Amino acid sequence: METLNFLTKNKASEIRENFGSPAYVYSESALKKNASSALSFPNKFGLTVRYAMKACSNASILRLFDKDGIHIDASSGFEVHRAIRAGISPEKISLSSQEFPEDFVDLFEKGIHFNACSLSMIEKFGKVFPEESFGLRINPGVGSGGSKKTNVGGPSSSFGIWHEQISEAKLLIEKYKLKVVRIHTHIGSGSDPKVWEEVAKSSIDLLRHFPDATYLNLGGGFKVARMSDEPQTNLKNIGKSIRDALSVFHQESGRKIHLEIEPGTFLVANACSLLTTVKDIVTTGNNGYSFLKLNTGLTEIMRPALYGAQHPIIILSEKESRNSRNYIVVGHCCESGDLITTAQNEPDSLEPRELSEADIGDICIIEGVGAYCSSMCAKNYNSFPEAPELLICENGDLKLIRKRQTLEQIIQNEIQI
Numbered sequence: 574m575e576t577l578n579f580l581t582k583n584k585a586s587e588i589r590e591n592f593g594s595p596a597y598v599y600s601e602s603a604l605k606k607n608a609s610s611a612l613s614f615p616n617k618f619g620l621t622v623r624y625a626m627k628a629c630s631n632a633s634i635l636r637l638f639d640k641d642g643i644h645i646d647a648s649s650g651f652e653v654h655r656a657i658r659a660g661i662s663p664e665k666i667s668l669s670s671q672e673f674p675e676d677f678v679d680l681f682e683k684g685i686h687f688n689a690c691s692l693s694m695i696e697k698f699g700k701v702f703p704e705e706s707f708g709l710r711i712n713p714g715v716g717s718g719g720s721k722k723t724n725v726g727g728p729s730s731s732f733g734i735w736h737e738q739i740s741e742a743k744l745l746i747e748k749y750k751l752k753v754v755r756i757h758t759h760i761g762s763g764s765d766p767k768v769w770e771e772v773a774k775s776s777i778d779l780l781r782h783f784p785d786a787t788y789l790n791l792g793g794g795f796k797v798a799r800m801s802d803e804p805q806t807n808l809k810n811i812g813k814s815i816r817d818a819l820s821v822f823h824q825e826s827g828r829k830i831h832l833e834i835e836p837g838t839f840l841v842a843n844a845c846s847l848l849t850t851v852k853d854i855v856t857t858g859n860n861g862y863s864f865l866k867l868n869t870g871l872t873e874i875m876r877p878a879l880y881g882a883q884h885p886i887i888i889l890s891e892k893e894s895r896n897s898r899n900y901i902v903v904g905h906c907c908e909s910g911d912l913i914t915t916a917q918n919e920p921d922s923l924e925p926r927e928l929s930e931a932d933i934g935d936i937c938i939i940e941g942v943g944a945y946c947s948s949m950c951a952k953n954y955n956s957f958p959e960a961p962e963l964l965i966c967e968n969g970d971l972k973l974i975r976k977r978q979t980l981e982q983i984i985q986n987e988i989q990i
C-alpha cells in the first residue's frame with residue numbers, strides 16, 4: 574500500500590477542520606527541492622529552466638519558482654498575461670502555443686520570447702515583426718508520452734513544425750529576413766527516458782540547419798513516479814549525455830549552445846496532495862464491487878479518467894487498526910466515467926485498489942496531484958465550486974494560496990433574460 578508524501582494525519586485533520594475538503598495542499602520544501610534538482614541539470618554552456626506553467630498556474634507557485642531563478646514556459650497568450658500579473662517579468666517568459674494569440678503584438682513588444690509552432694505562425698510573426706529573432710518548435714518525427722494523449726511528437730501529433738518541412742520554414746524565414754535563435758523540441762509528457770534522450774541528442778542535428786541558433790530547448794516530459802513501483806527519470810543521467818553531445822557539437826562547429834529545459838510535472842507533481850473526504854460507500858453485490866465515493870473527482874483530478882493515470886490513495890482513519898479491502902474509488906460527478914481507480918492507461922476500465930478499510934467521513938488523500946490537476950479539471954461540473962489551494966511553508970506555516978470558489982463566482986457571468 575502507498576504512503577503519504579508529506580502530510581501527516583494530524584496536519585490533514587487540522588487542514589480539513591479549518592479549510593474544509595476537497596483541498597489541494599502543496600509542500601514548499603518539496604517544490605524547492607525539485608527546483609534545485611532541475612537547476613542542477615548538467616550543461617556545458619549555460620542552462621535556463623522554464624517552468625511549464627500549464628502544469629499548475631497558481632500565482633504563488635509561479636512566484637516561488639521565480640524567486641529560485643526559474644523562468645516560464647507559457648502555452649497561450651492568457652498564460653503569458655497570468656504570469657505577468659503574478660509579477661514575472663516578460664523577458665523571462667517564453668511562448669510556445671497551439672493558437673497564435675490575438676494580442677501577440679502587444680505581448681511580443683512587452684519582451685517575451687516566442688517559438689513559432691507551425692508554418693502559418695512563422696508567416697504571422699514575420700508579417701508583424703520582420704527581421705526579428707525568434708524560435709522554432711519542431712516535431713522531430715518521434716514522440717513519447719505516459720499515454721497516447723500526452724505524446725506530442727511523431728506523425729500523429731499536430732505540435733510543432735514537421736521535421737520534413739524545414740525547407741518550407743526556411744523560405745518563410747528568408748522572406749521576412751527573420752533570425753532563428755532557438756530550436757525547440759518537446760515530445761510528450763511522461764516520456765520514456767531512453768526515447769527522450771535519443772530525441773534530445775538528435776535535436777542537436779536540427780541546429781545545423783540554423784546557423785544563428787544559440788539556444789536548444791528540449792521541452793519537459795521527465796517521467797515522475799507517482800506510484801512507488803513506477804520508474805522515474807534521472808535528470809543527472811540523461812543530462813550528462815546531452816551535455817557531452819553539446820560538447821562534441823561545439824568541437825565540430827565552434828558553436829556554444831545554451832540549453833533550456835521546460836519541466837512541468839517534474840517540478841510540481843509530487844509536491845501536492847489532494848485532501849478529500851469519503852462521502853459514501855456502496856456495493857453492487859458479491860459479483861460486483863465496493864465503491865468509495867469521494868467529495869472530489871473530475872472537478873479536481875481528471876488524470877485517471879482521461880489517461881488511466883495512477884495516483885496513490887491513502888485512507889486516514891480515526892480507528893487504530895484496520896483491515897485492508899479492495900475498493901473502486903469514484904468521484905462525485907454524475908458521470909460513470911468519474912473514476913479514480915482506473916486500470917493503468919485504460920481510462921474506461923475499473924481497477925479495484927487495496928486500501929485500508931474506510932468509513933464514511935474518513936479523510937482520503939490522493940497523492941501526486943501537483944501537475945495537470947488544479948489547472949486541468951472539469952471545473953464547476955455539477956456546479957461544484959473550485960477547491961482551495963494551500964501551501965505548507967518551509968517553516969511549517971500554512972498559507973491559503975487560492976480560496977474556495979463561491980456559488981456567486983460560478984454564476985457571475987450569466988445573464989438572466
Ligand SMILES: Cc1ncc(COP(=O)(O)O)c(C=O)c1O
Pocket residue numbers: 625628646648669759761762763792793794795835836837838839944
Ligand atoms: C511545450 C511544452 N513544454 C513543456 C511541457 C511540460 O511537460 P511535463 O509536464 O511533462 O514536464 C509541456 C507539456 O505538455 C509542453 O507542451
